[in-house]
Amino acid sequence: MPVSALRLAVAINPHASFGRRADVGPRVVEALRAAGHTVFSLHEANIELLRLSVQESVLAGIDALVVVGGDGMVSLGTNVAAGTALPLAIVACGTGNDLARGLGIPTGNTAESVQYLLESLTRPPRAIDAARVCHGGLTTWFAGALSAGFDAVVNERANLMTRPKGASRYIFALLRELLTFRPIAYRVTVDGVTSEVRAMLISVANNVSIGGGMRIAPEAKIDDGFLDLFQVKPLSRLAFLRVFPKVFSGTHTGHPRVELRLCRSVRIEAEGVVAYADGERVGALPVQVDIAPGALLLYV
Template identity: 60%
Template structure:
């Protein structure tokens, strides 16, 4: 049975998926209004303005925040609703859509995602973990993966590229970086245990995938109260190139250069590495990451 109408904020990224999904936001609002919800739709000319307007509207009170777009919009929403008890709804209309994938929501069909949201609004919200990354004085929430190695370097390059439009941009950036990439020296402190090592890649995962379905930690659980540290030990470039296709399918877990460590708190130190959380730039290392069990309510 449908619940009584409630107030919902719908924040729309008009440039999600390079603007191909501009019609999705209005369609979501129309569908929710037809269901009897009181809906305030927020859309602005740029992301920072949208973030500010959404924060202002959120502070005035709402029963749910719906984000329409990709993982950038999920990040915007998560950093407003974490630990508030206000649920987050996702209509995946971006390029990566990794949290939608992790939650089993439609991630490549906005119309199906809209219908899944309508159904989810009729049920109690699901509670999942989120993680907080401390970078200097800044604290940022993320739900999927923090990258601090080869994948972060690739992200830096991919974000500077304007073509091609779509997930293949990440693959092309990956191949270009591979030509010159070498293992990086790290100091990792995992639940208080310090280790110095070189690695190709260090990531901290709360959910299985990043980069639009690259299943780096296929066994990651969004509600186990733990993070999964993913380390790729030094490899030749050819070796790294051989591993990456298996990563997309989650078939790399038994590779001898791959290591997984579960943890509640992780500190990552290293020179000349910029960390990314859910595809959003955090800043140069060091960073500290901590899981917060049950920090996020979601309509899923």
């Protein structure tokens, strides 16, 4: 066995991209074993069983965790590895792949993704920031972004949709929710300073994008020790529809109703609002979000 060989747990979501990329996991496992690594291939019927399998592998002793899928798998991996010395590696083959895009990890080509993984494992892992969310006595980690407004409502609807396939689900979900959505009254505490605000969107970003390429915080840096707080103040439906397409290019930031600011800590309170982090449901507000600089090790 080569000196550089690692003990790796490979957690696979066979339903990534609605099952269209089901070949990726087996190809990753095959390539890693051919490279001399010891590989524990993990795939279960649902995400909770997979999470348990991953935790058992960590307890048994592994050198790194490889997640194969989209941002949901990144969320699983982040919540296992953040705040520990366990490195994470990502093979992106999901619908959104937002964290992978932000890190420059290949997303569309299986052979390229496998080669990228093999090469990244020959280098020391990179430390990036992660965000710790405290909610209802629980703690959840994210590496990408947390949504707690219209964007979270859209995420919840999109996750329940089976059509259309791909990232366009978010656009259809957005247009549907826009018909009835009203600005939300929030209490937001930023680095200890509290204010009452009305907003359509509030997100706390560590990465650039959410929802498969919506560049909500185009200047966000994933290792600067800061969060990017993104808010969209109340707009008419027509004005919102004019602003929304600009999110994909990141040119929305000049709009007078769009606010971006750096911070290290955010508490968000509102009635009847559910937060999402890295595309996964966190729970009802309030949430407390704090940056943890360098808390996540990644092979990139």
